[in-house]
Amino acid sequence: xxxxxxxxxxxxxxxxxxxxxxxxxxxxxxxxxxxxxxxxxxxxxxxxxxxxxxxxxxxxxxxxxxxxxxxxxxxxxxxxxxxxxxxxxxxxxxxxxxxxxxxxxxxxxxxxxxxxxxxxxxxxxxxxxxxxxxxxxxxxxxxxxxxxxxxxxxxxxxxxxxxxxxxxxxxxxxxxxxxxxxxxxxxxxxxxxxxxxxxxxxxxxxxxxxxxxxxxxxxxxxxxxxxxxxxxxxxxxxxxxxxxxxxxxxxxxxxxxxxxxxxxxxxxxxxxxxxxxxxxxxxxxxxxxxxxxxxxxxxxxxxxxxxxxxxxxxxxxxxxxxxxxxxxxxxxxxxxxxxxxxxxxxxxxxxxxx
Numbered sequence: 005x006x007x008x009x010x011x012x013x014x015x016x017x018x019x020x021x022x023x024x025x026x027x028x029x030x031x032x033x034x035x036x037x038x039x040x041x042x043x044x045x046x047x048x049x050x051x052x053x054x055x056x057x058x059x060x061x062x063x064x065x066x067x068x069x070x071x072x073x074x075x076x077x078x079x080x081x082x083x084x085x086x087x088x089x090x091x092x093x094x095x096x097x098x099x100x101x102x103x104x105x106x107x108x109x110x111x112x113x114x115x116x117x118x119x120x121x122x123x124x125x126x127x128x129x130x131x132x133x134x135x136x137x138x139x140x141x142x143x144x145x146x147x148x149x150x151x152x153x154x155x156x157x158x159x160x161x162x163x164x165x166x167x168x169x170x171x172x173x174x175x176x177x178x179x180x181x182x183x184x185x186x187x188x189x190x191x192x193x194x195x196x197x198x199x200x201x202x203x204x205x206x207x208x209x210x211x212x213x214x215x216x217x218x219x220x221x222x223x224x225x226x227x228x229x230x231x232x233x234x235x236x237x238x239x240x241x242x243x244x245x246x247x248x249x250x251x252x253x254x255x256x257x258x259x260x261x262x263x264x265x266x267x268x269x270x271x272x273x274x275x276x277x278x279x280x281x282x283x284x285x286x287x288x289x290x291x292x293x294x295x296x297x298x299x300x301x302x303x304x305x306x307x308x309x310x311x312x313x314x315x316x317x318x319x320x321x322x323x324x325x326x327x328x329x330x331x332x333x334x335x336x337x338x339x340x341x342x343x344x345x346x347x348x349x350x351x352x353x354x355x356x357x358x
């Protein structure tokens with residue numbers, strides 16, 4: 005206690021002697037803090053990554069790749085045009101062909117002995133084509149155009165003369181197509197060919213001067229007949245190689261024109277067969293039609309046969325043929341007792357001649 009009192013006295017003395025003046029307390033100014041707004045940051049969109057589903061066996065499936073649809077180029081098949089079928093202008097004849105005729109542009113060798121109606125067949129076929137509105141030409145190396153004109157009138161064919169030249173007659177058939185009857189000189193053709201062969205050293209190309217002599221200028225025939233090719237061969241007597249080259253070029257020329265041609269040939273008829281003087285035409289021709297005129301009892305029987313025809317099948321039979329007031333008629337099938345009897349008679353005649 006004495007110590008405490010002493011401490012109080014001690015402290016009281018110090019305050020009296022050395023008491024200092026108190027400073028007024030400074031008031032602190034209230035400083036307002038500026039509030040700085042933080043820029044608002046847009047929350048980023050969270051993309052939910054979906055883990056691929058596990059396979060049953062614990063293997064991960066690969067995402068399927070989408071295959072791009074690739075369009076395959078469409079290749080158009082070339083359109084094959086059907087070949088035009090040309091009918092033969094003789095009733096019953098087209099039934100000998102499965103296609104009802106021959107293909108346009110075909111070269112046909114018409115063979116037969118004398119009096120077998122080869123010329124009438126060619127004339128009648130060309131006349132029927134002209135009546136259908138086609139232009140045709142008959143090239144003759146033997147008969148005069150006037151005589152052929154009279155043949156047409158004898159059968160009552162509807163032909164009208166349009167104009168006449170020194171070696172040709174122009175006719176209107178059935179009021180429609182043009183039928184030209186033109187005379188050719190085989191000797192003149194043979195000499196021209198000989199001159200060309202000398203220039204070409206054995207090779208011949210059909211030149212314009214020979215071709216123009218065949219066709220009237222500006223005339224494009226649908227059908228053609230050359231009567232006869234045998235007369236042409238005679239003009240090349242002793243020069244078979246020249247004849248062969250010329251005939252080859254002639255067939256190519258008709259093919260280039262796309263004209264259906266009938267080339268008449270005189271042949272020998274023996275034992276039911278026909279044999280031509282040369283075989284080159286038979287190899288070059290697309291078709292061969294043979295005409296017969298056989299002795300049968302007190303009379304004779306006419307018949308026709310298609311030996312070959314490229315581009316289609318045909319009847320293998322020899323069939324009867326008759327001349328009527330309207331032209332030729334072919335009996336392709338045995339339909340009736342009379343026709344059957346005629347065919348039996350014809351078959352008997354073939355056996356006797358064979």
